[in-house]
Amino acid sequence: MVRKRLPSGGDARPTVHTVAARAGVSIASASRVLNGVGGSPETIRKVREAAAEVGYVPNAIARSLQSQRTGLIALAVEDIGNPVYVAMMRAIEAVVAESGRQLLVHATGGKVDNETALLRRLANRYVDGMIVSPIRVTDAHLDALVDSPVPVVVVGQLPEDAPVDNVRTDSRTGVALAVDHLVESGRRQIGFVNGPLDTVPGAARDAGFRAALASHGIEIDDRLIEVGDFQYAAGRAATQRLLARAQPDALLCANDLIAVGALHALYGANQTVPQDVALVGMDDTELAQMAFPQISSVSLGSVTRGRRAAELLLERIADPSLPPRREQVAPSLVVRASSVAESPTPHGLPTVEVTA
Amino acid sequence: MVRKRLPSGGDARPTVHTVAARAGVSIASASRVLNGVGGSPETIRKVREAAAEVGYVPNAIARSLQSQRTGLIALAVEDIGNPVYVAMMRAIEAVVAESGRQLLVHATGGKVDNETALLRRLANRYVDGMIVSPIRVTDAHLDALVDSPVPVVVVGQLPEDAPVDNVRTDSRTGVALAVDHLVESGRRQIGFVNGPLDTVPGAARDAGFRAALASHGIEIDDRLIEVGDFQYAAGRAATQRLLARAQPDALLCANDLIAVGALHALYGANQTVPQDVALVGMDDTELAQMAFPQISSVSLGSVTRGRRAAELLLERIADPSLPPRREQVAPSLVVRASSVAESPTPHGLPTVEVTA
DNA sequence: TTGTACGCGTTATCAG
DNA sequence: CTGATAACGCGTACAA
Numbered sequence: 183m184v185r186k187r188l189p190s191g192g193d194a195r196p197t198v199h200t201v202a203a204r205a206g207v208s209i210a211s212a213s214r215v216l217n218g219v220g221g222s223p224e225t226i227r228k229v230r231e232a233a234a235e236v237g238y239v240p241n242a243i244a245r246s247l248q249s250q251r252t253g254l255i256a257l258a259v260e261d262i263g264n265p266v267y268v269a270m271m272r273a274i275e276a277v278v279a280e281s282g283r284q285l286l287v288h289a290t291g292g293k294v295d296n297e298t299a300l301l302r303r304l305a306n307r308y309v310d311g312m313i314v315s316p317i318r319v320t321d322a323h324l325d326a327l328v329d330s331p332v333p334v335v336v337v338g339q340l341p342e343d344a345p346v347d348n349v350r351t352d353s354r355t356g357v358a359l360a361v362d363h364l365v366e367s368g369r370r371q372i373g374f375v376n377g378p379l380d381t382v383p384g385a386a387r388d389a390g391f392r393a394a395l396a397s398h399g400i401e402i403d404d405r406l407i408e409v410g411d412f413q414y415a416a417g418r419a420a421t422q423r424l425l426a427r428a429q430p431d432a433l434l435c436a437n438d439l440i441a442v443g444a445l446h447a448l449y450g451a452n453q454t455v456p457q458d459v460a461l462v463g464m465d466d467t468e469l470a471q472m473a474f475p476q477i478s479s480v481s482l483g484s485v486t487r488g489r490r491a492a493e494l495l496l497e498r499i500a501d502p503s504l505p506p507r508r509e510q511v512a513p514s515l516v517v518r519a520s521s522v523a524e525s526p527t528p529h530g531l532p533t534v535e536v537t538a
Numbered sequence: 539m540v541r542k543r544l545p546s547g548g549d550a551r552p553t554v555h556t557v558a559a560r561a562g563v564s565i566a567s568a569s570r571v572l573n574g575v576g577g578s579p580e581t582i583r584k585v586r587e588a589a590a591e592v593g594y595v596p597n598a599i600a601r602s603l604q605s606q607r608t609g610l611i612a613l614a615v616e617d618i619g620n621p622v623y624v625a626m627m628r629a630i631e632a633v634v635a636e637s638g639r640q641l642l643v644h645a646t647g648g649k650v651d652n653e654t655a656l657l658r659r660l661a662n663r664y665v666d667g668m669i670v671s672p673i674r675v676t677d678a679h680l681d682a683l684v685d686s687p688v689p690v691v692v693v694g695q696l697p698e699d700a701p702v703d704n705v706r707t708d709s710r711t712g713v714a715l716a717v718d719h720l721v722e723s724g725r726r727q728i729g730f731v732n733g734p735l736d737t738v739p740g741a742a743r744d745a746g747f748r749a750a751l752a753s754h755g756i757e758i759d760d761r762l763i764e765v766g767d768f769q770y771a772a773g774r775a776a777t778q779r780l781l782a783r784a785q786p787d788a789l790l791c792a793n794d795l796i797a798v799g800a801l802h803a804l805y806g807a808n809q810t811v812p813q814d815v816a817l818v819g820m821d822d823t824e825l826a827q828m829a830f831p832q833i834s835s836v837s838l839g840s841v842t843r844g845r846r847a848a849e850l851l852l853e854r855i856a857d858p859s860l861p862p863r864r865e866q867v868a869p870s871l872v873v874r875a876s877s878v879a880e881s882p883t884p885h886g887l888p889t890v891e892v893t894a
Numbered sequence: 895t896t897g898t899a900c901g902c903g904t905t906a907t908c909a910g
Numbered sequence: 911c912t913g914a915t916a917a918c919g920c921g922t923a924c925a926a
Contacts, residue, residue: 284656
């Protein structure tokens with residue numbers, strides 16, 4: 183037997199049909215009134231009344247199927263506990279809200295499976311566009327990106343030929359800024375606490391660090407290089423391992439979470455900062471300012487990158503025929519108390535910004 | 539003229555029709571193969587092939603309209619930069635992922651309009667359920683909550699009669715734990731840096747603080763109470779204002795972000811922690827451990843609350859006829875170096891003394 | 895197993 | 911201004 187529409191049956195959610203029937207008009211008229219286009223005063227009154235009585239609320243899914251849009255933008259990042267992504271998210275949110283859309287965030291945990299699954303699910307029309315900042319990029323990943331039915335903008339490094347809108351920074355130069363600063367301050371035993379080497383930022387920062395040391399004629403001592411996760415606890419543990427076998431007079435950390443971990447490891451090893459060991463982080467997040475002493479940090483322009491990514495996405499949504507675009511944001515170094523021995527206090531001091 | 543379906547026109551996205559036509563079968567067969575139910579080996583081959591050729595990717599919106607579900611859960615919090623929400627989110631994510639769904643997060647900025655707008659948009663079937671943790675609750679808000687077409691669970695205080703699943707804590711008791719601890723440590727000039735009084739947690743903590751002092755027979759000195767936002771910078775500024783007019787020997791902060799701000803304000807005022815001023819935060823986030831010295835903090839069980847909220851939500855999705863449930867998570871106090879003068883610091887080091 | 899046709903809830907088009 | 915009806919893309923009874 184063929185199912186027929188129930189005659190406004192039971193406690194099912196009211197639809198336009200329910201409202202129309204109750205108001206004694208056609209669903210077309212009901213829909214028009216509900217959308218505020220047209221309708222005689224009398225019709226408007228009847229429909230409004232009926233809608234209120236049955237507690238009508240439109241089904242956004244059905245509306246989207248028809249309109250081919252949802253008014254939703256998604257952002258996928260590895261770890262929402264990392265303040266750099268929070269800053270990026272805020273920048274994106276501002277742009278997205280401006281366009282009348284809403285931003286949804288998903289934390290992927292850096293797992294490629296998770297991220298491609300998200301792409302396959304969300305990008306299939308649940309959202310009007312996506313911004314994704316992957317720390318690991320695989321071929322499957324790239325396929326998911328280019329096959330995406332909705333526009334996608336990538337924040338971060340991507341293969342040259344990937345036909346995807348992309349906003350990147352130059353972390354090699356960023357690392358060089360930090361190393362230059364430390365060398366100029368007279369440091370020579372510069373240690374490096376990095377994130378996983380199988381991640382895009384991890385690999386780039388490792389290469390940048392080695393190149394920067396080489397440019398100063400400093401030999402690379404692998405005992406001064408340690409790897410962990412991009413997190414506080416891992417950064418602290420990694421620094422402890424490093425300190426157990428070497429005596430750095432400076433420490434560069436691949437992000438601010440690691441830097442705070444390093445700071446605590448240094449305290450635990452009776453080292454003063456910046457006197458014994460100068461400390462520099464990366465990403466220039468709020469965390470660098472919240473530490474004591476405040477931590478010098480390489481800004482990779484995450485706010486700018488987020489904003490530009492959002493703008494690129496909105497442009498592409500408006501005009502999908504645009505060619506793939508690639509933008510780069512220059513890094514800069516924000517010097518704070520953790521790397522300047524002469525600095526009397528972490529507070530009330532103007533910070534110095536150094537650009538490449 | 540009535541529009542007719544274009545004969546697999548141009549560069550429009552392929553649909554089941556496209557695939558079916560190309561494979562020379564009906565859309566029903568195509569759909570069945572695509573969903574892995576039924577189909578002869580030959581049909582399966584043809585459909586798979588056709589799908590691959592045209593790069594078919596299913597439209598999730600259309601699928602959801604039919605299936606009445608999206609596999610998506612949303613979480614709405616005020617500020618994703620607050621680590622307490624990050625912890626909560628992780629707990630929720632674990633449960634949600636377990637059920638095969640994905641979690642989407644939205645930061646409302648504490649604006650009621652924004653939050654109700656989100657409820658009206660997302661809850662209208664874009665997601666299978668929502669968890670929302672509002673810091674301000676208005677009538678409009680409550681209406682949006684109870685009218686929601688999809689299940690909603692609220693984390694935080696709600697009026698007694700609100701027919702909404704709800705997981706709360708008892709922040710009054712939480713504040714009392716902190717005050718008791720400080721009083722027992724011999725502190726009497728206990729200051730309080732709170733968040734906005736027009737928020738639910740702000741109001742509850744203010745009441746709790748006054749009640750706790752009263753229970754110890756300590757007179758309330760309004761000069762020792764200051765209000766700002768639930769953020770680092772605001773907490774620091776508020777503490778500076780407080781220190782300009784009073785000399786507390788202890789400071790309770792309404793959350794850990796404020797506590798870190800207070801810590802810096804104290805450093806700036808030449809105060810040692812915990813010797814001159816004992817410091818206690820709330821929420822017991824990672825931030826409390828990342829500060830130096832590590833900050834004592836009142837745990838409001840945010841991880842437990844998040845997990846329970848997610849479990850309640852999944853239960854309700856499975857059975858919408860359940861009666862509204864209300865759960866409470868007991869607070870506890872985690873004592874660290876910032877409030878115990880005799881205690882060695884977390885790293886066996888004496889607390890740092892700071893000079894201007 | 896396969897194809898036809900209906901319905902999910904909405905908006906948009908067309909004729910009256 | 912109003913009503914009938916075709917889509918949006920998909921899943922699935924039902925009959926063949």
